Amino acid sequence: xxEQEIRFADSSNKTSLIGVLMIxxxxxxxxxxxxxxxGDLDTMKAGLATKDVTLQNLKTQLDTLNKSKEDLQLTNEVxxxxxxxxxxxxxxxxxxxKDIVKIAKDNNVTLHSISFAKGSSSKEGIGSLRIxxxxxxNYQDLTNFLQGLEQNSRVFRVDSISVQINxxxxxxxxxxxxxxxxxxxxxxx
Numbered sequence: 162x163x164e165q166e167i168r169f170a171d172s173s174n175k176t177s178l179i180g181v182l183m184i185x186x187x188x189x190x191x192x193x194x195x196x197x198x199x200g201d202l203d204t205m206k207a208g209l210a211t212k213d214v215t216l217q218n219l220k221t222q223l224d225t226l227n228k229s230k231e232d233l234q235l236t237n238e239v240x241x242x243x244x245x246x247x248x249x250x251x252x253x254x255x256x257x258x259k260d261i262v263k264i265a266k267d268n269n270v271t272l273h274s275i276s277f278a279k280g281s282s283s284k285e286g287i288g289s290l291r292i293x294x295x296x297x298x299n300y301q302d303l304t305n306f307l308q309g310l311e312q313n314s315r316v317f318r319v320d321s322i323s324v325q326i327n328x329x330x331x332x333x334x335x336x337x338x339x340x341x342x343x344x345x346x347x348x349x350x
Contacts, residue, residue, distance in 0.1 A: 225286050264309035270298040280344050292343040300337050318344045
């Protein structure tokens with residue numbers, strides 16, 4: 162072989178060696194830089210899917226509120242706030258019990274029993290809760306209790322009242338035992 166052929170072969174080996182070195186560097190770069198980022202991409206995709214579900218839920222709630230707004234013909238912000246208080250989102254039996262106990266206490270009425278059943282409502286997106294309860298007090302206490310229900314920020318509708326007057330023999334005091342069937346409303350989630 163002559164000297165020119167040796168230089169050409171030597172130059173060809175260097176080019177091949179540089180090519181192999183570039184491929185090794187590319188694979189190393191992928192392994193150390195691109196692969197960890199692909200894990201972040203999967204995490205971001207999962208986060209995006211969660212946010213999409215949240216967005217759909219919020220859109221559904223907004224649609225329900227807009228439908229309720231149209232049904233209730235609300236024209237200003239004060240009316241909207243009052244209607245949400247009057248017909249809150251979700252049943253929330255605990256708050257219903259607290260409201261009834263407070264109204265009874267404020268009006269000198271003794272609460273003996275309270276029970277709940279799911280009622281029915283003709284409005285879409287609005288549910289009803291049927292409350293059956295028994296109380297004791299005098300006749301004026303009963304009327305004050307009913308006024309307290311009317312003045313409460315939550316809507317209570319008395320469906321039926323049963324009153325039994327008991328006169329205590331020791332004194333001339335009359336006590337009334339009364340049973341009420343009450344409906345209250347809530348926005349379904």
